[in-house]
Amino acid sequence: MGKVIKVGVIGAGSIGRVHIDAYKKAKDVEVLAVADTNGAAAEQAARTYGIPKSFSDPKELIREADVEAVSVCVPNAFHAPLAIEALKAGKHVLCEKPPAMNAKEADAMAQAAKKAKKVLMYAFVNRFQAESQALKKYIEAGDLGEIYHCVASATRRRGIPGLGGWFTTKKMSGGGPLIDIGVHILDLSLWLMGFPEPVSVSAACYQKFGHKKDYVYVSMWGTKVPGGTFDVEDYATAMVRFRNGASLSLECSWAANIASGAFNTQLMGDKGGAFLEVGGGLRLFGEHRGNLVDMSPQFAKTDRFLAEVSHFAECVRGEHGPICTAEQGIVIQKVIDAIYKSSESGREVRL
Ligand SMILES: NC(=O)c1ccc[n+]([C@@H]2O[C@H](COP(=O)([O-])OP(=O)(O)OC[C@H]3O[C@@H](n4cnc5c(N)ncnc54)[C@H](O)[C@@H]3O)[C@@H](O)[C@H]2O)c1
Incomplete structure (x- = not known):
């Protein structure tokens, strides 16, 4: 004990x-x-x-x-x-x-x-799902080779949390889907990539749904606060470049006219690739004896x-x-700060 x-x-x-x-x-x-x-x-x-x-x-x-x-x-x-x-x-x-x-x-x-x-x-609870832990091991063993690009998505078609409440009030939340759900997939991707040093960010954020009086949705995450505040983005897209030459493209939304939401990261290496879903699911892509192969490892469900x-x-x-250090927290926040800054200025931000 x-x-x-x-x-x-x-x-x-x-x-x-x-x-x-x-x-x-x-x-x-x-x-x-x-x-x-x-x-x-x-x-x-x-x-x-x-x-x-x-x-x-x-x-x-x-x-x-x-x-x-x-x-x-x-x-x-x-x-x-x-x-x-x-x-x-x-x-x-x-x-x-x-x-x-x-x-x-x-x-x-x-x-x-x-x-x-x-x-x-x-x-950062998603690092603890079995698929994430396994993928980290595959990457560390060199199965993906050099990871040069990552496509990270945390999107909802309609999923503004507690519209009008603290989540949608900038002075309480710091921002919208980027800092709320984007931060999860950004963290997971950076961790899998070995936390390369970010050097520049180019981004755009939009506010197209949350402030509408007639916001149409099927279900709300949390409780709607009638007459509350919505002064954050509801969509963010960004391109991050790293000192080692790798890059990451990030897409986050609480609301967007898209077919459906996604919560996943896709890593591209020169030897293999991986598609990891938050909530379960990992596929690896590569070549074996002259053929393209996919691998779908199976896992028992973990209590993250x-x-x-x-x-x-x-x-x-x-x-x-x-596993998630204070120093990594600073890097994540620097990228988020730069995304908001780049969106406001309409320019690439160098870190
Ligand atoms: N890891 C995840 O997947 C995950 C999921 C949901 C939320 N979160 C994070 O957890 C935090 C809370 O989110 P939530 O969904 O539980 O929100 P919530 O609104 O459901 O709960 C927040 C609680 O904090 C209380 N509170 C507010 N200010 C306080 C203060 N100064 N001191 C003590 N209590 C205070 C409120 O009364 C409320 O009960 C946020 O930072 C959010 O980003 C993480």
Whole structure:
């Protein structure tokens, strides 16, 4: 039996509850406290999951709860302030995606973790699906050869989350589908490519649906806030170039007139290629004895969130470092910042 890790969860909304559930399933982990500025939500989560303490002030949880680690599961604008507060108080932090609102904040978070000598891990859960882990191994074994281009997509035909709420309010979210779902596929692609150094970004963002009074949709992610704000993009496209000569093209949407949404990344190497779907599915493409061949490895379904929190608990125990590092968080945010900047200026941005 490993050392029992005592954790607190900040934010009892959709993903906070997923974290609690995953911690509950993880070995040698106890959830001792939950906080949410909506005190009733914190109390309800505490009752549902049998968590001893609930707080309506996250800073109180950080100060008072007997925990060594926290999950930060709140709107993006509060990632940096709460993660830094927790790190300063000597807690290890598992912070939800995106790392922060921008690179400056991600940098401050990395500095705080370094100073506190505590773990700061970003919750890029898709790295934990079996297909992603397997593809990383194939790539490291050289099966794709030199990866020179990647096409990454996180698109929905109609899927604006909680239209009018915090997701669609720039000062709370930092942006639209790029920073919300694009960040997942950007992270996964960069990780698979070995985090090459980005050198330039050319991008365009559009706002064509979210502000419409007659936004037509089949189902809404989250709850619509009538009369709320929509001041972010609903589509983003970008081309990123890396120092090693490789490139990446990214496409993200919450709403677009497209046949259907996609959540995948396609890697092109000079020896082989790969098509990886978030939510399951991996195909590899190559040549064998003079023929083109496809390979479809089969996997048992993984509980990505359980794998993620278990990995974090191992980091807290000092068994290894985090798979998603504070430094990688800065690189991701730099690319996102550059995408918004390039779109605003209509020019390529050099990093
Ligand atoms: N990994 C994933 O796949 C995934 C999925 C969904 C959301 N997320 C991320 O998780 C975070 C939360 O998203 P969500 O969907 O759970 O949102 P949500 O709106 O469902 O929940 C957010 C909760 O945080 C609470 N809150 C707001 N400000 C707070 C503060 N300062 N301190 C404490 N609590 C506060 C709210 O009352 C709410 O209960 C976001 O950063 C989002 O990008 C990640």
